[in-house]
Amino acid sequence: MAFRGPKVWLWRWRRNPLRRRSDRVEAWVLLGAWALAALVGVLAGATVSRTVEGQLARERVEWRTVEARLTEPVPGPSPARSGAPSTERVWAEVRWPAPDGSDRSGQARVRPGSPAGTPVTVWTDRQGRLVTEPTSPSEARVRADLTGTLAGVGAAAVPLAGARLLRGRLERGRLDQWEADWARFDALWRRQTG
Structure with a gap:
């Protein structure tokens, strides 16, 4: 484990003979x-x-709202029969007029139990495609x-x-430099002691 002394802020910017390039x-x-x-x-x-x-x-x-109509009855309890207004919605097929006059159809969220032909408000874009609010x-x-x-x-x-x-590349370069320096020092040390 390497010894780490106290952290010195901005040490790379200070003058120090041990600071490397x-x-x-x-x-x-x-x-x-x-x-x-x-x-x-x-x-x-x-x-x-x-x-x-x-x-x-x-x-x-x-985006604009358009009145669409249900193309088929929606299964489920009728909203008129239940006493409280329901916030539950189910997906059903609806048809609406596009800006060019043609009829479009798609899926929209409606109340369960609604009969065919029930008006439903949907949002469409400029081309008449269904969009979210x-x-x-x-x-x-x-x-x-x-x-x-x-x-x-x-x-x-x-x-x-x-x-x-x-930084990782610089650190690898520093480690390679240390290794080269130690190898050179080791060779000198062996010559002097051997």
Whole structure:
């Protein structure tokens, strides 16, 4: 087990006769990697957050509600027969008019027990395809912030991972140098004692 003394902060930057060239290179690599990670992380996070929030705002503007009709009766208890309004929903086939005048059909969540022809409100995009209900502005902000944060962390990890790889390479170089120095010292020692 190697002896480790107290940790000295910024030792690679201080004057020291034992400091090697690789120590100075490593210090600059770490400083550059942290600075680049901060810059790249903030820029990537902000860009992704703005992009996601813009896309969600565009969806709120473009997506519309359309009245669709059930194409077949939905099995289950009738909502009129049960006393309390049910929040339970099941998937069923519905049909709605597309913007071009053609009929479209697809699956939507409806109340169980609804008869065929029951009107159902669905959300569609510009082409008339079924979509989910768009997010509210506050939900969009949260989603954009979370996505931006994840993108920023991921982008910041790239320079840090590169620095870690370079540090490993520098450490292997230092160990190889130590081995060469010890081999040279060992040869000198054997000549003097042998």
